[in-house]
Amino acid sequence: MGNLSRFYADTIALHKEVTGSAFINTITFPDSTRKRVLVDFGLYQESEYSELNKSLPFDPSNIDYVIVTHNHVDHTGKLPFLVKNGYRGDIHMSESTAKLLPYALEDSYNVLKINAETLNEPQLYSDADVTETLKHIKGHPFEEGFWLDENIKVTFFMNGHLPGAVVVLMQIKYCDYSNKRYDDINLIFTGDYNNKNMFFDVKPIPKWVHQLPVTIIQEATYGDMNSTDIEYVFENNILNAVSTKKKILIPVFSLGRAQEVLFLLKKWQDDGKLDKSIPIYLDGKLAIKYTWLYLRDGLDNKEECKYFLPENFSYVSTKSERNSIIESNECSILLATSGMGSNGPCRTLIPQYLKNPDALIHFTGYCAEGTMGRRLYDCQYGEIVDCCGLRVQKLASVLFTSEISAHAKADELIEFLAPFLYKKLVLVNHGTNEKKDVYANRVVVETNTKNVGILGREYFYRIDAYGLRKTLTTKFQ
Ligand SMILES: [Zn+2]
Ligand SMILES: [Zn+2]
Secondary structure, X not given: OOOOOOOEEEEEEOXXXXXXXXXXXXXXXXXXXXXXXXXXXXXXXXXXXXXXXXXXOOOHHHOOEEEOOOOOHXXXXXXXXXXXXXXXXXXXXXXXXXXXXXXXXXXXXXXXXXXXXXXXXXXXXXXXXXXXXXOOEEEEOOOOOEEOOOOEEEEEEEOOOOOOOXXXXXXXXXXXXXOOEOOOEEEEEOOOOXXXXXXXXXXXXXXXXXXXXXXXXXXXXXXXXXXXXXXXXXXXXXXXXXXXXXXXXXXXXXXXXXXXXXXXXXXXXXXXXXXXXXXXXXXXXXXXXXXXXXXXXXXXXXXXXXXXXXXXXXXXXXXXXXXXHHHOOOOEEEEEOOOOOOOOOHHHHHHHHHOOOOEEXXXXXXXOOOOHHHHXXXXXXXXXXXXXXXXXXXXXXXXXXXXXXXXXXXXXXXXXXXXXXXXXXXXXXXXXXXXXXXXXXXXXXXXOOOEEEEOOOOEEEEEEOOEEEEEEEXXXX
C-alpha cells in the first residue's frame, strides 16, 4: 500500500436533477500535480434551471480532458460553449457517438439560435464554435482501453441507452520516482444507462471490471420504479386509436425513440395487427438524419434490425407536407420531435392535435418539469393549456408510457451493481431529488456498498483507492 495522503479525485456534479449533466473530476497526484477530467457537458432542459445554461462555473482552460458518455443534448449541448471559452484538448467518446454528435450539435445550435432570437438574447455559441468543437472529437471502440496520459486509462463498455452510449471506466494510476506503485483509483460512470436495446445486444460488463475496487457514479432517472411496475399499454393504445380512426401524434426523441417506434410499427404490420394502409410519417430534421444514418451506417445495430421502416411510411420534409397532415381528417400515425413536446415540429403540431377530439397524442418517455409533455400530463381533459403561447383546450386523448424508456428501472440498476465485488462508494445522480433519495436508500439497504451518497452541486466527494475519503460542501448553489 502506497502513501495515500496526496492521491485522490474530487468529484462534483454540476447538474441538479435530470438534465445539464456534467461531472468535474479533479485528480491530485502524490507529486502535487493536478489533472481535471470533465465527463459530459450538457444543456439544462428543466425550465427552472435554464439560467444555468449561461453559466460556466469553472475555467475551461483548466480542464485537461473531456469524455462524453452518449449523444444526448443534455449531456453534450454545452461542449461548443466549453471550446468557445478556451478548452483545447480532445473530446473522447465511442465511435458511434463520434458519428452521431455532429448532427446533434448542429441541431442544438439551431435550437439555441431560435431561442436566442425569440428572447432577444445573445446566443450561447456560434456555428464556428460547433465546427471547432468537432475538430476535437476522438472516437474509440468498445472495450479497448486508451490512455488520456501516462496516469489515466479509460475503457468504454457498451450501454443499451442509445447506439454509441457507454459505461465509462476511468483507472487512475501512479508510480513514483522510486518505482513505488500506488493503488489505482477506479471510477465508473454509468452515464444514462439501460441494460437492453431493441436494436443491439448489450454486451455485459466483463468480469475483470467487477473484481476492481470501485466508486460507481450511477444514474437514477427511474429510481423509484421497478421494471415489474411498468404497464405495457402502448401497443393497445395505438391499435385502439387506429380502430376508431383517430389521428395519432407520437412525440419522439430524434435518436433512439424515433427509430424504435418505427420498428415497433413495422413489427405490428408484419404480425398483421396494424393495417398497412394507415399512413405513417416522421417529422423532424434531426430524427430523419439519424434514421438515414441507422439505415446507411448500421451503427452497432444487429443485422436483422438494419431495415426497420414500416410500409406506407414517408418523411415529412416540407412545411406544406406538415400542414396537409394537420388539415387532413384521415387516420394516420405521425412521429414528431421533440420527445418532451417542447421543441421541433411538436411546437406546431401539439396545439393542433390537442384541440381535436378525434386525435391521440401519445408520449413515449420521460417528460421533465416545465416541458410541454409534463404540462399535458398535469392537466385534465377539457382544461385550457398554454401551448407555446397559444391557449388551447385539451380535447384530444393524451396518453403516456414508460415502457419504451431508454433507462433501466430501479431493480435493474440494483442488478447492475450486484456483480461488483468491492463497491467502495456509490454516488447516485441524474434523477429528480425524490427519485434519487428513494434509489440511494435502496442501494444502502439492498447492496453491500460501503458508502452511498447523492452527487449534486451541494457536496463534492474526495475519493481515493479505498473509496470515500471525505465529503466537502461546494460553493455552488
Ligand atoms: Zn441524461
Ligand atoms: Zn440520455
